Amino acid sequence: MVDLVADIGGTNIRISHLLDRTLSAPKSFLCADFSGIEEAMTAYLAQQNLPSPRRMGLAVAAPVNDDRVDLSNNDWSFSKQALKTYFGLEQLTVINDFTAQALSVVDAPKDRVICLRTGNPVEASQIAVLGPGTGFGFSALINTGTDMLPLETEGGQIGLSAQTKHEEALLSAIRASLSSDAHHRLVVEDVLSGRGLETLYHHLASAPAPIQAAEIVRLAHQSDQHATDAIIHFLNFLGSYVANAILMLGARHSVYICGGITPYLASFIDQSQFLDRISHHDKFSDFIIAVPVYLLDDPHSGVRGASASLDNAALKHRHL
Numbered sequence: 001m002v003d004l005v006a007d008i009g010g011t012n013i014r015i016s017h018l019l020d021r022t023l024s025a026p027k028s029f030l031c032a033d034f035s036g037i038e039e040a041m042t043a044y045l046a047q048q049n050l051p052s053p054r055r056m057g058l059a060v061a062a063p064v065n066d067d068r069v070d071l072s073n074n075d076w077s078f079s080k081q082a083l084k085t086y087f088g089l090e091q092l093t094v095i096n097d098f099t100a101q102a103l104s105v106v107d108a109p110k111d112r113v114i115c116l117r118t119g120n121p122v123e124a125s126q127i128a129v130l131g132p133g134t135g136f137g138f139s140a141l142i143n144t145g146t147d148m149l150p151l152e153t154e155g156g157q158i159g160l161s162a163q164t165k166h167e168e169a170l171l172s173a174i175r176a177s178l179s180s181d182a183h184h185r186l187v188v189e190d191v192l193s194g195r196g197l198e199t200l201y202h203h204l205a206s207a208p209a210p211i212q213a214a215e216i217v218r219l220a221h222q223s224d225q226h227a228t229d230a231i232i233h234f235l236n237f238l239g240s241y242v243a244n245a246i247l248m249l250g251a252r253h254s255v256y257i258c259g260g261i262t263p264y265l266a267s268f269i270d271q272s273q274f275l276d277r278i279s280h281h282d283k284f285s286d287f288i289i290a291v292p293v294y295l296l297d298d299p300h301s302g303v304r305g306a307s308a309s310l311d312n313a314a315l316k317h318r319h320l
Helices: 037-047 082-088 099-108 165-178 194-205 213-221 225-250 262-271 285-289 301-309 313-318
Strands: 002-008 010-021 024-028 055-062 069-070 076-080 091-096 113-117 126-134 136-143 149-150 254-257 294-298
Touching: 002 037, 002 099, 002 301, 010 037, 010 301, 024 037, 024 301, 037 055, 037 082, 055 082, 055 099, 055 301, 069 136, 076 082, 082 091, 091 099, 091 301, 091 313, 099 126, 099 136, 099 149, 099 294, 099 301, 113 262, 165 194, 165 225, 194 213, 194 225, 213 225, 213 262, 225 254, 225 262, 225 285, 225 313, 262 294
Parallel strands: 002 055, 055 091, 126 254, 254 294
Antiparallel strands: 002 010, 010 024, 069 076, 113 294, 126 136, 136 149
């Protein structure tokens, strides 16, 4: 029997299995191609000619406290107990996708880690792990002495703050455009996400029709000013968030930026205030400027984190 692991986001599901504790045959599929997780996992098992799994580890873009898990940015949902019964599992572990990202940075492949800023890490301190994708994820690692304890948070749902009058006006306009009976607050992932980049472009360019994030990136690389401005604003807001994360967590070891978007924007960092905002914070500038900041560009980080969760004693409360 095998262990099956998956990283389930708003757009993609990445699945792999473990052979001698090593990830094998990682594959990526569109969530939209399947009715739910059972169908996707069954298809992978058939494709790889694998037997029924013994254990399953899932990293999902959703809160995971209850038996019923509703994906935040797609229409999938499942019952943990029903899923365990469906596959006849000995153990099912379900964690938030950014809990998995946090677990993955410990053994991240060196060729997938890009240093955005060097520093002087405090080895015993916290590691902040955050980043934009379909939504926005936030976690951290705390060294307990025996295991790396990942914080389980919904850091993408906190309020977003402005640093300049221009940003205040921009966020005010975005807040007004998004306000509805179901959406009263402007939160981080309204701006720092794929749809957030699209929202920034729409407001900065006064675009009459929506433009997808990938198209905005393409236009920016062709020197389109509105697209470039949207990306620069995005990176400025991200820099402010990183500085806040270091201060809130006391994360003096390092910061890892994950998620599917930032690698496509990295070439615009020097045009933005990103590095300035993670270096200058009045009397706490010395505190934040010493922290190394890395970009993790690893498509398999989620499944690596899901794999690490299976035997992590600090996550026993997630083992069913």
